[in-house]
Amino acid sequence: MKRLMNVLLITMIALTSCAQGGKNMKTDKESRYYRPLTKAEERVIVHKGTEAPFTGEYDDFYEDGVYVCKRCGAELYRSSDKFDAGCGWPAFDDEIPGAVTRTTDPDGMRTEITCSNCGAHLGHVFLNEGFTDKNTRHCVNSISMEFIPASAPKKAKQDTAIFAGGCFWGVEYYMEQAPGVLNVESGYIDGHTDDPSYEDVCSHTTGYAEAVRVAFDPSKTDYETLARLFFEIHDPTQVDRQGPDIGDQYRSAVFYKNEDQKKTAEKLISLLEQKGYNVATEVKPASKFWTAEEYHQNHYVRKGGTPYCHKYTKRF
Structure with a gap:
């Protein structure tokens, strides 16, 4: 049903822009939510450059705290996983x-290695070098990160959640209305190709699920509140479908970014199962999220109407 609704839109876009233009449009859209970069930062973070060895501010640096992405602020590494590899760049044997x-x-x-939240280039990872028991070295450009000391006062910041529950239009519609939500993006996750298009996902050969990435203010809402809403705006008992939309791209899944999110999702699923629901929702670690084409974003805001395969049903 949804594919039929989009045939005309897809055709019009194909006639008015080339493939590269579509990619640029996606990048421009995403960049509105990122921190501005200097030319030196852009050379490394966007264009995958490398800073000179022994020049980065975090090479010989071992204070207690967390390293976050310079572009989007997502947490990447803990200081407890940092070690001296003598290579001239910060080295970590594990990531968050x-x-x-x-x-x-x-x-x-x-x-x-790139930031899973925004795709910023970090550096490269090397295995089996024998530096630590974990036999892993994340060789990271200092300029790709910002250090937050453990002693720094805790500030309200943006956090993210990723959910898949059928057509991303409907999930996006309800998530956008939730208090504390800053932004919702429709996109694709959990596949095995790079930069998938909607047509690629619909072919059922790439493994991707339609999903939404929800940015929220932790001072105004929390992950569990949004996860509860997710389980109440789609039918979590359906397998590879949601209403009239059938196929693996419409599967129900929670993609967690840390152990707390994983435990929350598993707790809610357990509560639903205790209530008699045969929950089919997968709980998986988040992989790279690819933002969908511009014409998929804010669908019901732009087109009007309400979701055809999602509705709110109180389950908790």
Whole structure:
């Protein structure tokens, strides 16, 4: 049903913009929610450059705290996982769960690491070098990060949640209305190709699910409140479908970025099962989230109407 509704839109876009133009539009949209970068930061973070060894401010630096993404502020590494590799760049033998995405370089020689939240280039990861018991070295550009000392006062900041529950239009519609939500993006997650298009996802050959990435203010709402809403705006008992939309892209799933989110999702599923629901929702670590095409964003705000396969049903 949804594909039929979009045929005309897709055709019009194909006639008026090339593929590269579509990608630029996506990047421009995302950049509105990122911190502005200097030219030096952009060279590394956006264009995948490398700062000179032994020049970064965090190379010989071992204070207690957390390292966050310079572009989006997402937490990446803990100081307790940092070690001296003598290579000239900050080295970590572990990342915060779900914070870093690994991608093989085009030449197949190295593995790039990027921020899972915004795709910012961090550096490369190397295995089996024997530096620590974990046998892993995240070689990270200092300029890609910002250090937050443990002694710094806690400030309200933006957090994110990723949910998949059928057509992303409907999930987006309800999440946008939730108090404390700052922004909702429709996109694709949990597949095995790069930069998927809507047509790729609909082919059922890429493994992607339609999902939404919800940015929220932790001082005004919390993850559990949004997760409860997620389970009440779609039917979590349906497998590879939601209402009239059928296929693996419409599966129900929670993609967690840390252990607290995982435990919350599992707790809510357990509560639903105690109530007699045969929950089919998957709980998986978040992988790279690819923002969907511009014409999929804020669908019901732009087009009017209400979701055709989502409705609120109190379950808790």
